[in-house]
Amino acid sequence: MSLYKLTPNGVETRLFDLRHTLESAQPLTFFSDYHERKGTLSYVADKRIIDTKFSGTADAGRFTIKGSALAAKKKDILHRFRLTDDMEDIYSRIITDQFMQDAVRNYRGMRLTINDPWETTLCYIVSQYNNVKKIRGTVLKIINRFGTEIIEGKKTARSFPTSEELADATERDFRECGAGFRAKYLKSAADFCTNNLNLYKLQNKGYAEIKESLMEIDGVGDKVADCIALLGYGKSEAFPIDVWVKRTLERVYFKGKDKKIKYLHKFAEHKWGNDMGYAQQYLFWQGRQMEKQNVRL
DNA sequence: ACCCAGGCGGGCG
DNA sequence: CGCCCGCATGGG
Numbered sequence: 639m640s641l642y643k644l645t646p647n648g649v650e651t652r653l654f655d656l657r658h659t660l661e662s663a664q665p666l667t668f669f670s671d672y673h674e675r676k677g678t679l680s681y682v683a684d685k686r687i688i689d690t691k692f693s694g695t696a697d698a699g700r701f702t703i704k705g706s707a708l709a710a711k712k713k714d715i716l717h718r719f720r721l722t723d724d725m726e727d728i729y730s731r732i733i734t735d736q737f738m739q740d741a742v743r744n745y746r747g748m749r750l751t752i753n754d755p756w757e758t759t760l761c762y763i764v765s766q767y768n769n770v771k772k773i774r775g776t777v778l779k780i781i782n783r784f785g786t787e788i789i790e791g792k793k794t795a796r797s798f799p800t801s802e803e804l805a806d807a808t809e810r811d812f813r814e815c816g817a818g819f820r821a822k823y824l825k826s827a828a829d830f831c832t833n834n835l836n837l838y839k840l841q842n843k844g845y846a847e848i849k850e851s852l853m854e855i856d857g858v859g860d861k862v863a864d865c866i867a868l869l870g871y872g873k874s875e876a877f878p879i880d881v882w883v884k885r886t887l888e889r890v891y892f893k894g895k896d897k898k899i900k901y902l903h904k905f906a907e908h909k910w911g912n913d914m915g916y917a918q919q920y921l922f923w924q925g926r927q928m929e930k931q932n933v934r935l
Numbered sequence: 936a937c938c939c940a941g942g943c944g945g946g947c948g
Numbered sequence: 949c950g951c952c953c954g955c956a957t958g959g960g
Binding site: 663762763765766767768769770771772773819820823856857858859860861862865878879880881882883922926 | 939944
Binding site: 767768769771772776816818821898 | 950954955956957958959
């Protein structure tokens with residue numbers, strides 16, 4: 639069976655769950671127009687509104703797309719939700735134990751997403767020492783203040799402001815959006831990515847080179863660079879370790895003993911190889927949801 | 936009230 | 949190098 643299928647007005651999917659994918663704290667920004675009940679999702683890509691409805695199951699579903707430029711929109715959906723990935727194949731490699739099996743059972747069809755590199759950079763600078771709800775709020779405020787309005791048919795939306803469009807944004811502006819001490823990083827990142835580092839020229843580079851370039855941005859360290867490599871460039875060999883992933887790894891595999899980030903990186907690389915990015919997403923979400931439900935691991 | 940959040944840069948030993 | 953600290957802010 640094929641991994642996906644293009645139809646005249648949409649895309650048929652296999653092993654894809656839209657809700658888990660959108661809810662699992664990935665960027666973040668097109669949450670604003672997702673209605674789980676109706677299955678509708680609209681988001682902005684390339685200054686166009688992609689207005690869709692998703693129906694069906696995680697095993698066999700379909701996106702139906704409204705409006706014009708269908709070919710480009712289908713292509714965006716395929717890329718953004720990584721529908722060309724062979725999930726059966728990936729699952730066969732990341733289900734290494736009971737915990738991972740449970741994670742995949744609970745969130746079967748959850749995909750990594752690929753987002754605009756600058757958008758991803760900004761989101762994850764905001765993410766440092768922060769929580770998901772507030773990250774989302776801050777990013778949405780930045781979009782509302784600095785994004786350009788887009789109208790397509792009856793729909794209106796705001797595009798994510800480019801680094802150039804943020805040239806006049808001040809540290810104070812970012813603070814007013816709730817960025818706190820990260821405001822100075824956002825200011826300098828917008829400047830740096832406009833004048834010194836073209837994020838879009840990194841798209842065909844390898845993981846190591848991308849990460850090294852990203853870490854030249856003030857406010858982007860090891861973890862944030864991994865997030866951008868994974869969710870902005872689709873580099874599945876990135877393995878961002880945040881507090882949730884660290885805790886979960888330590889509890890599941892090391893009896894709760896404290897381990898260094900570097901050690902955990904090597905552990906993950908050895909265990910999940912080039913699929914470690916996917917393993918990370920399932921670890922992150924399963925660990926976080928279980929802790930929220932107060933389940934002892 | 937207190938603690939924590941998809942960490943980072945800087946300073947110190 | 950590795951370790952430790954402060955950091956804005958809002959929600960539990």
